Amino acid sequence: MSDIINARVTFRNSPIHILEKFTFKDIDSAYESFRNHSGLKELVILQTCNRVEIFGSTNNLDVSKIKKTWASLAGLEEVAFDNNFEIVDDTAVCEHLLRLTTGLDSMVVGEEQILGQIRDAVGIAKEMKMSGEYLNTLFDKAVKIGTRVRNSTGINKGTISVGSMAVKLAEENIDDLKSKKILLIGTGEAATLVAKSLQKRGYSFYVTSRTMERSQAFAETVGGKPINFEEIIRAFSNYDVLFVATVAPYFLVTFDRIKEAMERKSGMMILDLSNPRTVDEKVATIRGIKMMNLDQIAEMVDKNMRYRSNQKNNAEKIISEEIQVLEAQMRRLEVEPVVKEIFKDIDTRRTKELEKALRMLGETDASKVKIIDDLTKAVVEGIISTPMNNLRKASEQADADLLKAASKLFDYKNKD
Ligand SMILES: NC(=O)c1ccc[n+]([C@@H]2O[C@H](COP(=O)([O-])OP(=O)(O)OC[C@H]3O[C@@H](n4cnc5c(N)ncnc54)[C@H](OP(=O)(O)O)[C@@H]3O)[C@@H](O)[C@H]2O)c1
DSSP: OOEEEEEEEETTTSOHHHHGGGOOSOHHHHHHHHHHHSOOSEEEEEEETTEEEEEEEESSOOHHHHHHHHHHHHTOOGGGGTTTOEEEETHHHHHHHHHHHHTTTSSSTTOSHHHHHHHHHHHHHHHTTOOOHHHHHHHHHHHHHHHHHHHHHOTTTTOOOHHHHHHHHHHHHSTTGGGSOEEEEOOSHHHHHHHHHHHHTTOOOEEEOSSHHHHHHHHHHHOOEEOOHHHHHTOGGGOSEEEEOOOOSSOSBOHHHHHHHHTTOSOEEEEEOOSSOSBOGGGGGSTTEEEEEHHHHHHHHHHHTGGGHHHHHHHHHHHHHHHHHHHHHHHHHHHHHHHHHHHHHHHHHHHHHHHHHHHHHTOOOHHHHHHHHHHHHHHHHHHHHHHHHHHHHHHHTTOHHHHHHHHHHTTOOOOO
8 A cells, every 4th residue: 555745844934034944956867866765666756945755655654764765865864954944745645735825825825826836746756757556646636626615715816926026125124115226136927926026016127147149038028128247247337226036046136235225325125035045145344224023024015915814714624625625535545556556357257258168059150249248247247346346436536455355356466
């Protein structure tokens, strides 16, 4: 029998600067290592700016192997997992995944991005040939339920994105923001959220990315004036507000560059939406700098969303009902190989006996052969269908004893 597990480090237990230490730098090699060393049969890795999670199926859960594999991929000591790592199995996995797909576990409750991130994660797991029948079914059902809960509760309506909160914070902290020079560094998904909000509120801004083509394409679709990357990196003093949202693996906005820029101006606000951060936190100590990172921006989002508690309660209620349905569907997967094998075995015997009888009768007339064939099929199905359906029901109701007894009676050997 397979257990489904979920191991995770998320923003709920770990601030962003700790969380970033647990990320997998290279997803392909993470899949390879888990495949070879963790004892997991199936695996889906979900990594976003707020969480690093693995979902797995296994016949033989060994938590220490999972931690060891993860620790060696992230370059951490196992002790680092003590206060940050959570691992759950079975019902708790279904519940957690439904909280993810409905957006209840997101920093911004109800936000839509997580659904796309989950679909992408499953797509990669399929490409890596690491997700199979269990996880594909689990994620497929959970995404469908999540979408339904979002639509029926309206939890996804009127959410404040991290991007629009960042713009709101700039408005609150800077007098006459319209007269200031705003720069957006990054042209990805998070930068798009910022750009859309700036556009909506009527702010003009510059946008930059490592390649000018990318900045130009971004400007054409979501707005902003494209500007050369090298130029801005050397001249931050030209700007009053920086929104930074990149996946650069080092500090793009360094202490020295901002220190130098601040010799020529009195104030600047920097909002770093990146995780890992792309603005050196020491920058916050420079006189005249107001700085906010993703943790602080997300906290403000959370405060703003408190009024949504009604929708949250409704979504929680639906989830608690749906967990049972999802669990029953997952349990049914346990019994299907047994049922399939029994049907196959019985049909082989039926065909063998049928051929023997036809030989003895010397019967070759196709219409008569068909009548006898149909007769044997009807007899077999009449006898076997009810116990097999009862076996399926027993499995949905977690009746492991009956499943064991049936496997023994029909001489079924688990192939795993
Ligand atoms: N997506 C979200 O909803 C969301 C929400 C909150 C926070 N965040 C955080 O925001 C950051 C960006 O996420 P994303 O989803 O927008 O990622 P993304 O769509 O993959 O975009 C990544 C951006 O980073 C730039 N970049 C990559 N490597 C770089 C480097 N070495 N130097 C400079 N720029 C580099 C890319 O520009 P090029 O064209 O030059 O490659 C691109 O503009 C991440 O740290 C993420 O954790 C994302």
